[in-house]
Amino acid sequence: MPTDISPSTRLRAWERAMEWPLAGAAVVFLGAYAWEVLTNAQGGAKEAAEFVIGAVWALFGVDYLVRLVLAPSRGRWFLHHLPDLAIIVLPILRPLRLLRLVTLVSIMQRSAGTALRGRITLYTAGSATLLIFTSALAALDAERHEPGSSIQSFGQALWWALTTITTVGYGDTFPASTQGRFIAALLMIGGVALAGVVTATLASWIVSLVEEENAEQEAATQAQVAALQQQVSELSERIDRLLKVPDSGR
């Protein structure tokens, strides 16, 4: 029994080992969920889809429990991972399990290895697409049987998700059920964050462009000052030789 391995190391090893399986499970979940919602599956088809979704849910639950057990201080880990618990326990938050797919985006981009701003752009575009698609699915699921709701097809749901995440909000389509409004809240928060990331990345880019344009005015770099320090060091050594030469010369 490897009792000499620290718990936090084992927790991290578990998380690394489960990264791909959980992302794969989320893809399966997305497929089953999309199929169930888009075909408005009934009877045996619905049961089959729900079985797959239930299996993924069980896997997520087991992962949560194993991580709780492996955590060095369980109380603290529990408090810091309340959202994980909420996603597993509350049926209304079921679509949020797809957020695990964002991990997939981050795994993919890790292997790409581009520059930071490129990675942020890729991550933002990936997350926004996933958020729009998942929210449209979940909203259609929640609103389809709501009387008088304006979200009745996947096209309308996608259109609604797009007008919401960009904060345009025409008001021709909007959720009427409580569950639909929860999904809308997440989309809106995502929209504010999305606009923020786009603007912040552009700002960082423009600042560096302006700096490059007048390179003379560019801030002194640490490399430059380090070179100067080297220069002064060499000067110091020569002075030391000077201090010794007169002595020895006398």
Place this chain on the structure above:
Amino acid sequence: MPTDISPSTRLRAWERAMEWPLAGAAVVFLGAYAWEVLTNAQGGAKEAAEFVIGAVWALFGVDYLVRLVLAPSRGRWFLHHLPDLAIIVLPILRPLRLLRLVTLVSIMQRSAGTALRGRITLYTAGSATLLIFTSALAALDAERHEPGSSIQSFGQALWWALTTITTVGYGDTFPASTQGRFIAALLMIGGVALAGVVTATLASWIVSLVEEENAEQEAATQAQVAALQQQVSELSERIDRLLKVPDSGR
């Protein structure tokens, strides 16, 4: 009588002493106000809630007067604290007294002692949640008896507050009364500020991430230049010794 203590010191001492009691009073106010609005209290229940709200109002009024008396230059203090006066005197601005609760968020985070961007995030999330909850309460209070208004339940009021602060604005729910529109104005300004803080914090974060990525290109720090100054100082001292050695040696 402590006449030898400066008025500004006494003002600050009063403000520090009243920080917790006023935040506590605001919590009591929030409880009584939420209870009155959510239960649509009538008769004796309404009178009891109004009595508690009146008591908190009196405490806020006394605090205002004491601060006015203690202020070193009362005219200037009066001009700089006109919003405080407006919140106490104008009944329409009554819900704004809950802004005092933002102080509570700032007290809580002071003890947490996290890094600046973490504190801004916590403060923004806390203020936004409080603003949405309070505005929903106040809008429900103002709109409930307005004929033809679309805000008739707390759920609708929360949904309206969320679509407003994120500037989505579907238009399925919106205030129709003058008081409701004043509350909406505050929420909209809050929404613009919220998006601004989110974006600005992200921008500051991305700028520092980009800088960290190419550390060689990072701006020279004051610590680095200070180290260089120390190096040159030591060089100077050696030259001084050199200047003395030949003299004494001759």
Place this chain on the structure above:
Amino acid sequence: MPTDISPSTRLRAWERAMEWPLAGAAVVFLGAYAWEVLTNAQGGAKEAAEFVIGAVWALFGVDYLVRLVLAPSRGRWFLHHLPDLAIIVLPILRPLRLLRLVTLVSIMQRSAGTALRGRITLYTAGSATLLIFTSALAALDAERHEPGSSIQSFGQALWWALTTITTVGYGDTFPASTQGRFIAALLMIGGVALAGVVTATLASWIVSLVEEENAEQEAATQAQVAALQQQVSELSERIDRLLKVPDSGR
């Protein structure tokens, strides 16, 4: 005749001399325009208001012509001041003459002499308030007689202006006439610029707060490097003395 004074100096002298009178004329214009629109003036009252508005228009026209004559290169000045011409010539842009009042905000803040971010905040708040108030007036003027328009009172016009500049856009009030939509376009552009200025000022503030927090990591200032240059200069002088001492000692 002061023919020895350069045209550009005379242009600048004229502009400085006219700053206050034109701002004053804009205030008179705002008063007459607001009175005409708010009271829905008819007959003699309308004529009186239109006379005052006409007089201000004539003053603006004279100012435009004088500046055109005084300009060193008239063709270039003409091209760079096409918006000024449009505001004077096109009746539809009449409310834009009030933009001259923004000058008033800038005169006021010049005397205040606060720090840059404070001045930007003051300027933004002043411009936004003025833009909302003026747009509401102009929209009410344009929409009042439009059949089926939802802007029929000054309260509705203010409410519409607020939902537009914050880009919330419920859709309960919106302009239906072409002139009203031109005013809305200016408000929307103003809204995007307003959100931009708020966010940018916050970003600049947060960046400097983060820098202050870890002062050791703060970028080396020009003052610091200048001090270092002084130190090296003094070292140089000592070396010079050293170079002479051996010579004279021989």
Place this chain on the structure above:
Amino acid sequence: MPTDISPSTRLRAWERAMEWPLAGAAVVFLGAYAWEVLTNAQGGAKEAAEFVIGAVWALFGVDYLVRLVLAPSRGRWFLHHLPDLAIIVLPILRPLRLLRLVTLVSIMQRSAGTALRGRITLYTAGSATLLIFTSALAALDAERHEPGSSIQSFGQALWWALTTITTVGYGDTFPASTQGRFIAALLMIGGVALAGVVTATLASWIVSLVEEENAEQEAATQAQVAALQQQVSELSERIDRLLKVPDSGR
């Protein structure tokens, strides 16, 4: 046959040679498309307009093929230019061919040669105007024959495009057809990007204004440190002379 010229050089030469012709073709395309949509051309007139549009399409197709053939690694070029292919092949994306006109804005500003922030402002204003105009045309084309659609005239289409790109979204006009919603999606993404560029440019401007205000606190520039390095170099040379003088003097 110039086989000794590298393919990538020939690709670049082709792209430079085609820059003006393609921008000119896009202008012709815009004219024919605008004329067809605005006059709601039928019969022979429609055929003439479609012929011009077809000719421009053929030119774009030829340009695409030539670039594909000239590309050093065709597979990679193909993958990186999938959007170009989509614009040519998918009829629904036909209006996007006008994006080529953005090149025109970039050619114009290259000759202007102003400072970076000025160029960004010009580019943003030009692109936004072009995007609003083109989207309005395309939306009118798509929505005119849609039953119950609220976009029935070019004025309504322009108004819709403006409320969408600024993310106001009143909801008085909105697309009902699938093609109209695709155009709306591009406008919304353009709106988020537009707000981002405006904010980012303002942020970069305010940051540099704040820095200028307290020049003493300004970050040390590379030029300043380079001057210091020069100073230390000269000091070094003098020390070298000092090291030689005592030797030779003895």
